[in-house]
Amino acid sequence: MRVTAPRSAGGAASARPLRSSGTDDPAGDIAAVYVRSLIGSQLRLAVTVAVGFAVATVLFVLVIALVPGLDDTYLAGVPVSWVLLGAGIYPLVITVAVLYQRAAARNEARYRSLAEHE
Amino acid sequence: MNPAIGYTAIVGVALVSALIGFYGLRVSRTTSDFYVASRTVRPWWNASAIGGEYLSAASFLGVAGLILLTGSAALWFPIGYTGGYLMLLLFVAAPLRRSGAYTIPDFTEARLESQWARRVTSLLVIVIGWFYIVPQLQGAALTVRITTGLPSWAGALAVAVIVAVVVAAGGMRSITFVQAFQFWLKLTALAVPVVALLLVVGGGEPPAQLPPAEAFPASAGPGELDVYRTVSLMVALLLGTLGLPHVLVRFYTNPDGVAARRTTVIVLVLLSVFYLFPTILGLLGRAFAPDLAASGEADALILLLPDRLVPGPLGDVLTALVIAGAFAAFLSTSSGLVVSLAGVISQDLLGGSVRGFRIAAIVSTIVPLLVALATESSGLAGSVGLVFAFTASTLCPMLILGIWWRGLTSRGAIAGMLTGGVLSGAAILGGPLVAASVPAIAPFLEQPAAWTVPLAVIVTVAVSRLDRRGTPAGTDAFLTRLHVPER
Numbered sequence: 001m002r003v004t005a006p007r008s009a010g011g012a013a014s015a016r017p018l019r020s021s022g023t024d025d026p027a028g029d030i031a032a033v034y035v036r037s038l039i040g041s042q043l044r045l046a047v048t049v050a051v052g053f054a055v056a057t058v059l060f061v062l063v064i065a066l067v068p069g070l071d072d073t074y075l076a077g078v079p080v081s082w083v084l085l086g087a088g089i090y091p092l093v094i095t096v097a098v099l100y101q102r103a104a105a106r107n108e109a110r111y112r113s114l115a116e117h118e
Numbered sequence: 119m120n121p122a123i124g125y126t127a128i129v130g131v132a133l134v135s136a137l138i139g140f141y142g143l144r145v146s147r148t149t150s151d152f153y154v155a156s157r158t159v160r161p162w163w164n165a166s167a168i169g170g171e172y173l174s175a176a177s178f179l180g181v182a183g184l185i186l187l188t189g190s191a192a193l194w195f196p197i198g199y200t201g202g203y204l205m206l207l208l209f210v211a212a213p214l215r216r217s218g219a220y221t222i223p224d225f226t227e228a229r230l231e232s233q234w235a236r237r238v239t240s241l242l243v244i245v246i247g248w249f250y251i252v253p254q255l256q257g258a259a260l261t262v263r264i265t266t267g268l269p270s271w272a273g274a275l276a277v278a279v280i281v282a283v284v285v286a287a288g289g290m291r292s293i294t295f296v297q298a299f300q301f302w303l304k305l306t307a308l309a310v311p312v313v314a315l316l317l318v319v320g321g322g323e324p325p326a327q328l329p330p331a332e333a334f335p336a337s338a339g340p341g342e343l344d345v346y347r348t349v350s351l352m353v354a355l356l357l358g359t360l361g362l363p364h365v366l367v368r369f370y371t372n373p374d375g376v377a378a379r380r381t382t383v384i385v386l387v388l389l390s391v392f393y394l395f396p397t398i399l400g401l402l403g404r405a406f407a408p409d410l411a412a413s414g415e416a417d418a419l420i421l422l423l424p425d426r427l428v429p430g431p432l433g434d435v436l437t438a439l440v441i442a443g444a445f446a447a448f449l450s451t452s453s454g455l456v457v458s459l460a461g462v463i464s465q466d467l468l469g470g471s472v473r474g475f476r477i478a479a480i481v482s483t484i485v486p487l488l489v490a491l492a493t494e495s496s497g498l499a500g501s502v503g504l505v506f507a508f509t510a511s512t513l514c515p516m517l518i519l520g521i522w523w524r525g526l527t528s529r530g531a532i533a534g535m536l537t538g539g540v541l542s543g544a545a546i547l548g549g550p551l552v553a554a555s556v557p558a559i560a561p562f563l564e565q566p567a568a569w570t571v572p573l574a575v576i577v578t579v580a581v582s583r584l585d586r587r588g589t590p591a592g593t594d595a596f597l598t599r600l601h602v603p604e605r
Contacts, residue, residue, distance in 0.1 A: 046209055096204060
């Protein structure tokens with residue numbers, strides 16, 4: 001019963017080789033540039049979404065804390081401020097996740113069309 | 119409470135788990151099983167399986183208990199447990215699937231080409247796994263004590279024995295289907311009682327013990343949040359999820375990186391729905407069972423509430439359902455962790471044989487059992503939160519930098535993991551002693567992630583920059599593999 005990968009897992013990394021710049025292979029250089037730009041755009045996207053989520057959450061909490069009367073308005077016996085904090089952030093998380101998933105797939109499609117048009 | 123209900127529910131779940139374990143002997147998990155499964159497992163099944171393994175004692179009992187005990191500050195726990203999967207989606211899901219690594223040590227070795235980095239990672243994975251199992255066993259001890267009247271150690275011992283036997287015999291996780299089933303069992307075990315209790319309470323009988331203004335005082339409301347503690351808790355929960363040993367392996371049954379992302383989005387939906395129920399039970403507890411709000415006892419709220427609000431046969435059925443769900447939570451999370459730990463221990467120390475795996479499974483269960491028996495539970499959600507803080511300070515910086523920064527070196531990763539591990543470990547273990555004499559720094563020791571994670575990242579980057587050996591030769595090829603879409 002094996003539960004972990006074979007020791008030589010790293011060897012499989014050569015399946016899709018990336019030649020780094022400075023070789024005498026111009027096609028390899030271009031491929032490396034495409035890959036770097038893919039990694040860069042995916043990282044920018046992930047950081048943007050993460051920061052966006054954090055900012056939205058902070059704003060949401062500020063609204064709950066600062067809008068007057070939310071602690072004294074009751075929904076089925078529970079203050080609206082508690083209901084909002086208890087249930088309000090999940091729709092935000094799911095929305096952000098779906099938007100990210102689409103954008104990441106778009107980045108990959110763009111990379112693919114660049115790499116194939118070479 | 120009638121002990122017969124507790125015995126029936128616990129023995130029933132234990133029997134089903136044992137049967138599944140022995141059945142698993144014949145379908146036991148091999149490396150190739152994963153490859154075969156990867157072409158057949160749909161994202162919905164996969165996502166249910168991830169949810170089934172992830173929702174532990176802390177989620178099932180701890181969240182409601184903490185809401186009862188501390189008020190709206192506890193609402194941040196399920197937000198963090200769910201948000202962790204958002205971070206997982208953004209930073210690791212697709213690349214980690216494409217890396218071909220089964221475990222985090224496998225990833226470290228492939229990325230950093232260093233046996234030492236692998237060993238440090240393995241050690242951290244084992245420590246994290248052990249300390250994550252402890253609250254599961256404490257949850258079992260509490261459940262057995264409350265529902266049957268047996269002493270606490272009986273519950274912890276029972277779960278440890280079942281998990282060790284089942285995992286050593288066949289590996290309970292052999293089939294994705296089983297874990298997926300666990301998720302729906304846990305969801306049902308909370309959703310049905312919640313609906314029933316809301317219907318009963320909505321009829322006005324029994325009346326609430328506290329009026330709304332006293333059950334939900336503004337002083338425990340969202341407006342009064344402790345900014346440092348909340349931020350630090352969020353850092354721990356959001357980033358700690360990335361490094362949990364039993365989470366990564368599940369992503370392997372996705373056919374490719376795109377499917378790994380889709381699975382993660384579905385996990386987010388499933389968790390969002392699930393956490394509504396413990397939240398509602400916690401809020402009900404504040405109005406209808408405020409007398410249970412005592413440290414260490416509050417975690418039993420979910421087990422006691424059905425009988426309080428609906429005495430009689432219906433209450434008994436609801437109670438049995440909740441107990442079964444709680445036991446399923448302890449068993450599935452602990453066995454998932456023990457399988458991951460036994461894999462790491464047997465491969466790194468015992469040569470990877472089947473016999474080694476069985477020995478490792480037993481060792482992986484005995485250590486947390488001893489810790490659970492020697493310590494008192496101080497709240498399940500809180501203890502699990504500290505494990506997340508440790509994970510976020512150790513494995514998370516290495517994983518994220520390893521995936522996104524080509525400059526990471528093995529020395530940098532080792533230095534960062536050790537820094538984060540020593541700092542957060544010292545804060546968690548030594549914090550309670552120091553905090554009593556110097557109350558001013560107590561929050562920083564009780565919720566250390568907000569400063570230990572940045573320090574671990576800084577040390578990782580600085581040491582990598584100074585490392586004259588530079589990045590490993592295969593870094594560019596490996597990063598290409600992580601990020602370029604399959605086909």
